[in-house]
Amino acid sequence: MISCLRSSHPQTLLVSDGLLIQDVAKIGRAVEVVKNFLNKEQANMWRDYHVVDSIEQALEILKDNGPSARIIAGGTDMIIELDRKMRPDVNTLIDITRVPGLDEISHDSSGIIRLGPLVTHNQCAASDVLRDYALPLAQACWEVGAPQIRNRSTIAGNLITASPANDTITPLVALDGVVTLSSTTGQRKVNLSDFYLGVRKTVMRSDEIMTAIEFPSLLSDEIGIFQKLGLRRAQANFSGKCLCNFAVRSE
Template sequence: MWKHYYTVTTTAEALELLAQYRDRARVIAGGTDIIIELERGQRPNLDVLIDITRVSGLDEIQLRGDEIRLGPLVTHNHVVGSDLLVQRALPLAQACWEVGAPQIRNRGTVAGNLITASPANDTIAPLMALGASVILSSLEGERTIPLAQFYTGVRRSVMRPDELLTGITFPALSENERGTFLKLGLRRAQAISVVNAAVVLSFAGDTVAKAAITLGSVAPTIFRAGVAEQALIGKPLTIEGIREAARLAAAATSPIDDVRGTAEYRVEMIRVLVTRVLKALLAKSQAAAFPTEPAMLWGDHQGASASAPEQQIDHTEAEPIVTVINGQPITVPTGQGKTLLRFLREDVGLTGTKEGCAEGECGACTVFLDGAAVMACMVPAPRAHGAAVVTVEGLQADDELHPIQEAFVEAGAVQCGYCTPGFLMAGAKLLEEHPDPTRAQIETSITGNLCRCTGYYKILEAFDAAAKLKRQEVMHEQSS
């Protein structure tokens, strides 16, 4: 799928490669969009990938005075798991929680979501409402662009081919500010927005002093509902004012018909969503539905980047992939131009990891990469170099099945079996994080896994049974 795949150790190396290859190159951070586009042949002129995932410090979330800064490797799960962002950038945390499923949130970055520049992307609207800017770096230096000026159309921005997004900055919400985000999709998870809305209000006493209402998936770029904002400013927030602002927001947009919804439906849903978010801010209940102990499936390292190699690597056919799979060191001379899924199946011979969709929808290819659950179909194989990978074949220990495997057998949760490896991997990681999971945590953990035979009841039953087995194991270990 590519001619050159570089693993860099510094941002300077990445910038030098971007300057050299320009339009031929793209940066790999999460890669959840670019890998699919390459698989589909949508990037015929792209043959160089620059992997920055090992560069130290790029996944930091910092508070500098009253300004928050996100590094380019901050993932959606990093945001969800950050107390700082939940407290002082709630709309962004809510939007990140709505992105994909745990496996996607462990890889996909907020920076990548912004760069893709789709008006349906979930994080753009809240960041624009928060007044965010992006920092773009090249060999020529840095420039800071307000996010409201970053986009020029659908999937288009002012970013140059030689630039790297090195930071996202925005003011942290203060005590007199409240904000929230709401999304409408066609299903509860793994859904692209039909419409999404973010609102941030500043108050002077009971009066709205400033307002930002941003709407996604209703225009070629994120839409700022300025008329609706003005209708709120200078007045107390009331039910009557909310209704009028929602009406004005809906009336100001001209969305299109597409496979997810008609223009007429979108207009009505804008009114509904803006009403709901404003009512939540009025009631100060904007954080009520946000999970307190979410199922992250990101392991002991909590999604932290792996250590960088000693020097930059060009993963050509002459450079073998040296990795650890299921606890065993292995050197593989082939597979440098494949996804991790195809590498595991075709070059390593571990066929337990299945290919169901090859676009991050079904979860049959779930594996652990450096401790975090990911979709192997969306990870380049060279990312396994110097990393640790666990597949479904590695769940059992000393010929004894993992509790989740035992429970699937006993509960009759194995149907055709094709999706089962992905469910097992999600379950094993969930039990590692939450030995006694709630039903909500169980359901969240498998939002990225589809069973085409239906029958999720037995799968949920198996998760409950596995938790009991896991508790028994822990009690046995403690007593012995």
């Protein structure tokens, strides 16, 4: 990463890769250097970056590019993996953050709660609907990372990453969650309990987008709770990793 900051000298700009600009007139050129550096860094991580305004448009790009394309929203896992060269086969990103209506939490008259694919962990933790009718999920979302991570990371992304340490998987399985997977050929619904094939492996195809997460709300005579055991609550190295988590739904 590259960063810029002012030094103690009012006419000096420090750039973290070793540049030192002492002439105010040259600061504009320094900004261009920074931009060029970032462009090169991005070029090393992906080839094409598409910003779409509809799910249909995203699905067409997925279909055309196959396994080399990935959907990106929060990007809290994907960007790190690309930066660390963990996904050498991925060269195309499809940004769905500008698609309207994907960040909504709804609760219909039949008691079904629906999360759009852009709903974040902090949205869930702060949701009155989830605290009242799906407490295990709200509790789990509060346990995810730091505030900055919770503000960006999505529930859908957490499910798709398929790490055993991910906090939202357990409560959504306990709540009988169902995910909607969409492609250019149609939609299919998959029980979350059947979604996983192993560590970081799911039944989701490369041409599909998770477009909804649905589950029934807790009934008036039911209770639910989420608990997590870890070495400590932190983001440093592996010390904050989850050792065990569980969610219970019971009468």
